[in-house]
Amino acid sequence: MIKQLPDLADGQVTVAGWVETIRDQKKVQFVILRDESGSVQLVRPRPEGDDEISSTISELTLGSFVRVSGELKHDERVKLGGIEVKIETFEVVGKALPENPIAEDSSIDKRLDWRFLDLRRPELNLVFRVQTTFEHALRTWWVEHDFVEIHTPKLMASPSESRAELFQVPYFETTAYLAQSPQHFKQMAQASGFGKIFEIGPAFRADPSFTARHATEFTSVDAEISWVDSHEDVMRMHEELLVAGFTAVKEKHGDEIKALFDIDIEVPSTPFPRIPLAEAKQIVADRGYVVPRADDDMDPEGERQISAYVKETYGSDFVFLTDYATSIRPFYHRRHDDDAGLTNSYDLIYNGTEISTGAQREHRVEVLEAQARDKGLDTEELATYLDFFRYGVPSHGGFGMGLGRVLMLMLHLPSIRETTYLFRGPNRLLP
């Protein structure tokens, strides 16, 4: 890989990548070659009357993939890393069409049309290397803490969350639904005695909205643990996990993130501030913003406001908003023992945007059934789910977190369209 070249002694090397720049001069030809790790200058004195290699370079198109062998030379005068490779063999492996359909200033929609070319940009390549490191740190933390990895099915016989925003799939003689979350099956693992489980996988929402935070398919980071006393146990796991993720990203990519995004990755301190939602709304109101909602929920501007307050007051990029009203939470959230109007739940806000919802679950089946009826749900349709609770189940809780949102907020990008490998929205199924 190109990033390893500066550490090699002068001598014979082979490099491979795509052509980023060509300077085809009379006396000398230069090619800047890039791979996933960096870029390097290739050079060749032009022979009188040209030869095969010099003609190949003259006819080269930007973006073509080439494999080159030659002599590595350290030379302080070369701006690009103080090295260059003197071309000896030059093979065009994959020739590019001459015209790049996107430019630096193309719209996000145009860039998404040509996502495979857009992803060649070093910043976007870095996004996915950061994703790799972040996820691996999360999984390593889970594995070290005896969690079991599960792969829940995405094809279900009944909706996992609600009848809204649901994709239906004709399935042999019947109809299946695409999982909106792994909720049911994460909880099933608790009844199965798995103890602590995690999953990183796709979730699907037939969501017709076009915001920077929503997609019809997204990567959901999920965990669920047995024997919680309240949502506090879930939040503690959640924040420790994020510390592990941010520590790994800072260590492995901190310098590069600084260079390409001008961002200093900070490992968050724990415990993250915890603020009951009602109190958060009061704080926001005291700052002069009244959340314009009829229900008890926050809105995106309210989340930005409370985030700003927490940053100013506690220096934290993260805040848990806790104890959401029963009216705005799903039936399976456990309610306060002393106030049925509040739930043992939280949202995690990061840099002004919600990235996660967590809760203690209601595991007492008769209470769970009553709460489902209370929300107007059809308990017949929930029969399989409710069965999970009839044969013994421990108290438990967990969270789901949007991976694309975490990356978007970590790298100060404007939309999850930038941090999703291939974005899916109401009018986007391509490429």
Added chain:
Amino acid sequence: MIKQLPDLADGQVTVAGWVETIRDQKKVQFVILRDESGSVQLVRPRPEGDDEISSTISELTLGSFVRVSGELKHDERVKLGGIEVKIETFEVVGKALPENPIAEDSSIDKRLDWRFLDLRRPELNLVFRVQTTFEHALRTWWVEHDFVEIHTPKLMASPSESRAELFQVPYFETTAYLAQSPQHFKQMAQASGFGKIFEIGPAFRADPSFTARHATEFTSVDAEISWVDSHEDVMRMHEELLVAGFTAVKEKHGDEIKALFDIDIEVPSTPFPRIPLAEAKQIVADRGYVVPRADDDMDPEGERQISAYVKETYGSDFVFLTDYATSIRPFYHRRHDDDAGLTNSYDLIYNGTEISTGAQREHRVEVLEAQARDKGLDTEELATYLDFFRYGVPSHGGFGMGLGRVLMLMLHLPSIRETTYLFRGPNRLLP
């Protein structure tokens, strides 16, 4: 966790899990409690005239989840690990219905109906802890070798493999398809200059068959690497990866697998034997089995036969069958330079069953288009995919491997129904 108890000194402990056995005797009550890590005996002398705890234990149902505190005592006379816990407090957290709907000898279909109870069996719990360790070892190997993790979309505008066995999803004003594999998007990463990528995620096949090896949704283990010279480079990566996976499983679970499955996990030696398919068919024929197929492919019995031959001859549980005929491979497999009738491809056979298909891909777009037409495919429908190759792409190759199959064969289980968290088949969408 219960597995940690033997290492603790005598004294106060709290344990939690589900009730596996109750011996409700006149003078003393015993409960065997199990969690995901093991089981332990709880004991309590029965007071004259009973009290709250003794009554609770008398009324206890098997499978109920309880939390118990008491005094840990090491006592060599106790068969179960040489320890017991003398009950002081006893809390029923999740009470089970008294009748377990499945028994040890229930049919697989009945057990799948009650999968969440079936998964409490220690062998099945172990399957998923082995899965966790195996996957984590694979990902760690990839991360250490600079692979990037991607999450490809499962909703696609056109089929990824073929028009057969395809789930269709009504998608706003249009129709989407569920990805049969991440093939297109793994290859897109090569054009994007990602170099080396991996993904473990769901794949969907509307496959109406009912074999032990097929499902409509399965977990696919995928990798793709740039700059391969042939499928040999892919096979080398593949076998190193499996060595990493098996090494980790043997280290972490070897003893338990021996105890519960009576299997000695063996870390395979590399290189795995490689046998061109035509040669393999001759070997099988020489053993007296003529593959009853009109085309050039192997059949399951042929795979068992060649596997037996390789085990006898080389002592290997794994064999790469290579150079499949063009007629039985997808259009995107690269063909031999000197024989267009053969491809740079392989299947990996493990203990008699195919677990994976790999290949070098055809990256020369004009050849790729010709091969698609040659297979009778509609190049219009492939337009987006073919575009990936028009703007420069390196040579590349990769594989897809069924996670459920690997676990099934590793643990000598009869079906992927046992090794899939929640199996999906033509007539199974529940639980």
